[in-house]
Amino acid sequence: MGTWDIGPFDNDTAADFSYRIDAAPEANKAAVLLAAFEEVTGTGDEYLDADLGVEAIAAAALVAAQCPGGDPVTTSYGPKEPIPALPTALRPPAVAALDRVLGAESELLELWEESDGEEWKAGVLRLRAVLAR
Template sequence: MGTWDIGPFDNDTAADFSYRIDKAEGPDAKAAVLLVALREVTETGDDDFLDSDIAVEAIASAALIAAQCPGGDPVTVSYGPKEPVPPLPADLRPTAVAALDRVLGPESELKELWEESDGDQWKAVILRLRAVLAGAGADA
């Protein structure tokens, strides 16, 4: 995985995922791409080792969902989706929170990789996304 910074779209896997989102036709199809990425993470067992590429796609999905929440940061990086993401269903928020919790769990390859370098900064980005999503989930 080529990674150049700590943001949700600052790696090759997320950039490729953005392309898949752009290619999905219609609001429902775009939301479905995000949901599939989140469920790939949430449906892995807690004792199963979570692959980093799957985790990266879930983080990118969570960032797009959080961008539409109060207090969320817009996704304006050049490696994010080129097409505007339509309004997303609020029921994606709890799934995104659960996915981020799993990414930060003990059996996460991505977490292990980040702990070898800028783990604290990366974790702060993930926790910020989680806080926005969890706070918005209460309003949903």
């Protein structure tokens, strides 16, 4: 995975995920985001692949952008097409997915902990806080 910064779309996997979101019809964009959350939470206690975690964080950032206090996704690596109003029902699955990414048996967390990942982790926790309100 090529990573150039700590933001939700600052890596190759998330940038590729944004293409999948753009390719989805407007009515299906929420389902694409939900699928990213369910892929992460559906792994149970198994070791969580970093790419799944990256996609869940990117999806969570898009949901959080529509929450009170959420930051807009302005990076050029995010979706180019507008994201329609998303159902608030996406927030709990997003929180659960972020909890899984930050929990035990998460490759993405391990990779960030090998470097100075505290700023990355703080960013994910900020997303979680916005979504959990």
